[in-house]
Amino acid sequence: MPDLSTQLREYFEATASPIEVEQVISDDVWVPARQTPPKRSTTAEWTYGVAATVAVSVIIFGVALLLPGGNGNEVADTTPSTGSESSFQGTWVSTDANGGSPTATFQVSIDGVVEMVVLDDSASVCSGAPSTMTGTGRLETDTVVVIPEPTFACDDGPQALSGPPLHEQLQNLTFTHDPETDVILDNLGGSWIRDGAETGWWPQSNLEEVREAQKRVDAGDPDYIWQLDTTLAADGDPWGAEIFARFIEDELGWEAWEAAAFDGWLGGGGSQVLFIRCAPGETNPLSPVYSEAPPEIRRCAPTIDELSYETVGISVSQPGLRGPSGIWVVTRWETLQPKSPEALWELLSPDLLAGRQVEQVVPPSDTELAALLEGFLQARVDGTGAEQYLLHEPEEWIFEDVPLLYVTTSGAPFERFEIRQVQGPRWPTGRILVRVRLFAEGGTVVEQLFHVVRSDGHLGLVYGYFDDVLQSTENGQSVNIILDGEVTFATAPPWRRSSEPSDTYIRFQAGREEFVAIGTDPPPAATDCENPSAPANADALALSIMATAGFVATGTVAVRMAGLVGLQGEVDVNHNSCWGYMGFGPDQLERWRTRLYMLDYPGDSAQILIIAVIAPAIDLERVIEKATPIVESLEIHAP
Helix, strand or coil, X not given: CCCXXXXXXXXXXXXXXXXXXXXXXXXXXXXXXXXXXXXXCCCCCCCCCCCCCCCCXXXXXCHHHHCCCCCCCCCCCCCCCCHHHCXXXXXXXXXXXXXXXXXXXXXXXXXXXXXXXXXXXXXXXXXXXXXXXXXXXXXXXXXXXXXXXXXXXXCCCCCCXXXXXXXXXXCCEXXXXXXXXXXXXXXXXXXXXXXXXXXXXXXXXXXXXXXHHHHHHXXXXXXXXXXXXXXXXXXXXXXXXXXXXXXXXXXXXXXXXXXXXXXXEECCCCCEEEXXXXXXXXXXCCCCCCCCCCHHHHHCCCCCXXXXXXXXXXXXXXXXXXXXXXXXXXXXXXXXXXXXXCCHHHHHCHHHHCCCCCECCCXXXXXXXXXXXXXXXXXXXXXXXXXXXXXXXXXXXXXXXCCCCCECCCCCEEEEEEEEEEEEEECCCCXXXXXXXXXXXXXXXXXXXXXXXXXXXXXXXXXXXXXXXXCEEECCEECEEEHHHCEEECCCCCCEECCCCCCCEEEEECCCCCEEEEEECCCCCCCCCCCCXXXXXXXXXXXXXXXXXXXXXXXXXXXXXXXEEEEXXXXXXXXXXXXXXXXXXXXXXXXXXXXXXXXXXXXXXXXEEEEEEEEEHHHHHHHHHHHHHHHHCCEECCC
């Protein structure tokens, strides 16, 4: 093991590079303090929303997460239901019109092992002869079964198959169950329904009628061709499909209706598409205040009262032939019932409004909005009382505490503020997005984003619900703080926070298995470890890691961080380690490698500062490169 003292003498100089981030929200007019905000902007794009997909992950987590007793998020329990409780249990009939009548039987044991038997009375790969396919796999989740090596045999006659060998095509045969439609799809393009199940489909009511209708379509019968839709078959926008229009008009009897295009999102979550009923010949009474809503929504008057719409959720699928030549059938529909949002994030994430009756909210007036924002910002200038204006759910980590609430990172108080309304009100929740600027002595400018929402009758501000924009900047740079502002660092999208709020660590993620975390002072190791005491400094921490069973560690080298000399090393972890590791299981740990940066903390608030970059071993160098701007932005403001 290298001599740490020798390495410390060989450190290199490193300076942080500035981070340039393009803000995705367009500029607008700023409003000086004590002036009424401008009228709602009509230029914001209706398609604006919170990005839900990220490509890579970087986590900055506290050392506390490396050892038992840390406060890292526990991995969710994804143990699937087994035995008779499994949704796969039983016999299923193929809905693909290929001339045969295949059936698939799944037997699920109590430990999640799945025995599969597929019988086909006329298999095309057997020249029309019967076939049998068997295999053993297991439940990956409640809705996914994987059969690694199925065995296929023709009962009579030779196998007549062109293309790749059959066993290669069948390898890792995967079945996915959709609980809403109670249909199983396989990765070869097949679909299956329960044997003997009542379907309640429309306009065909069972599989035989679907197959007969498909024959009519193949023959060019104009009474059935309308059930084709190439846009739906290509996973395109569903809202203009004729299958929905005919069902709503012919089956439900609605004269006027619209797709539920609420809050920048058309109600088409998963397999269910939402529609609202409009009062014929009337206009939405809230049309003037929802100027950003699509014209169709502004023209659509509610049918229950001035705020509530009759709402239906409709699911369609191709229970017969799949693809552009297959017909579409309504396989499930329901009249949705009223349901109030149970959490703040339901008011901010439009797709979460699916599954309930649409009710539009009366948004705050300009006077209410100005009073809220000016009261909040003046309290920040005054140095007290701003918390009363914030809506917050402590159990939801996605809502962060507002950083730099009363002072800048250097401790300078704010002197004045400006307000800009960016978007909204957004239909139907009435949420408004605002950006505020606070100015401190010396020219420092703090800029932040907030949502204004009405929750349980209370109008307030929500901070911390973005993945794809910078929520707080100081002089144009993002700001993250721990140790009550003594440690700051910058992050930019796609990095998003993935740990609960803590004064001693923060963790970020931008992909499924790629993280960066930063924190201080690991707790003692588990009592059954040989070394139960917490390390006193970075040298001791490095030695402890390299001496701990279950860790395969490289030697350390000197590194400069935040103007100070620290240590850098890499660690492989296996399941024999006595150290906890952010709540991840052994199978995950065996795939991961960690780059550690360890530094003796110069203040009295902590002893050790640590940064960990975590990813599968094959991806670690790439993730380190993505994490480098975060590491280089680290600043310590210890007294």
